Amino acid sequence: MVRERQKASKTYVNRSLLAYINPHGSISEQYRTIRNNIHYASNGSKIQSLLVTSPSEGEGKSTTTVNLAVCMAQRGDRVLIIDANFRNPIINKIFQVQTSPGLSNVLGQQLEIREAIYNTEVEGLDILPSGQRLYNSTELLDSQLMIDVMQYASEQYDMVLLDCPPVLGVPDTNALVGKCDGVLLLLQSGKTQQEQAIEAKRALMFAKANILGVILNQKSV
Numbered sequence: 475m476v477r478e479r480q481k482a483s484k485t486y487v488n489r490s491l492l493a494y495i496n497p498h499g500s501i502s503e504q505y506r507t508i509r510n511n512i513h514y515a516s517n518g519s520k521i522q523s524l525l526v527t528s529p530s531e532g533e534g535k536s537t538t539t540v541n542l543a544v545c546m547a548q549r550g551d552r553v554l555i556i557d558a559n560f561r562n563p564i565i566n567k568i569f570q571v572q573t574s575p576g577l578s579n580v581l582g583q584q585l586e587i588r589e590a591i592y593n594t595e596v597e598g599l600d601i602l603p604s605g606q607r608l609y610n611s612t613e614l615l616d617s618q619l620m621i622d623v624m625q626y627a628s629e630q631y632d633m634v635l636l637d638c639p640p641v642l643g644v645p646d647t648n649a650l651v652g653k654c655d656g657v658l659l660l661l662q663s664g665k666t667q668q669e670q671a672i673e674a675k676r677a678l679m680f681a682k683a684n685i686l687g688v689i690l691n692q693k694s695v
């Protein structure tokens with residue numbers, strides 16, 4: 475069982491968690507539609523782990539990951555978010571816990587994965603922060619240890635979401651593609667260039683990603 479090491483604060487809810495703050499709003503409805511479409515896109519095969527990426531930084535990967543995770547937990551699933559973005563970790567900030575210990579410490583064999591997982595105030599939703607930045611992150615993400623992490627997570631949770639770095643320019647994401655059942659490619663309306671989108675898809679296909687679909691994110695002002 476997952477040990478409850480520290481509960482995220484119940485008094486402060488990060489505004490990124492719209493699906494939690496305002497579950498009946500139209501934006502939450504759209505996240506639920508994406509959640510349901512993931513199910514349909516799987517074509518009958520079991521999707522238990524999902525990697526979320528985009529061509530570059532700031533396009534909304536983490537925001538989408540946390541809101542999808544909330545919607546999945548609201549459906550009754552046990553959900554784990556793994557922050558696999560060592561360069562720009564944000565999941566811990568959204569849930570107000572420390573960056574470390576986390577995935578990097580587990581991969582560095584400093585502690586067991588269950589010791590690094592936090593319960594959150596969202597019923598059914600746990601998180602594994604990134605841990606401190608690694609300089610050999612790609613090698614560790616490409617290792618048997620990471621396969622073991624995914625194996626453990628799949629045994630304990632109905633769905634595992636990996637919040638990843640951009641797929642272009644950072645090799646970490648492609649090291650994880652083959653360890654997940656499906657990939658969601660996120661593009662930002664008005665920001666992502668067409669060439670970047672094509673290049674990102676090409677890079678993911680090269681790594682043999684099972685791209686379930688593309689999410690077009692539009693930032694509200």
Ligand SMILES: Nc1ncnc2c1ncn2[C@@H]1O[C@H](COP(=O)(O)OP(=O)(O)O)[C@@H](O)[C@H]1O
Nearest residue numbers: 490531532533534535536537538691692693694
């Ligand atoms: N749909 C959206 N509406 C409003 N703000 C958004 C939306 N998506 C992302 N943002 C904001 O944009 C910034 C970058 O988003 P983030 O999810 O951290 O991007 P990434 O993980 O791709 O780097 C954050 O401040 C986030 O709150």
Ligand SMILES: [Mg+2]
Nearest residue numbers: 535536559564
């Ligand atoms: Mg991010």
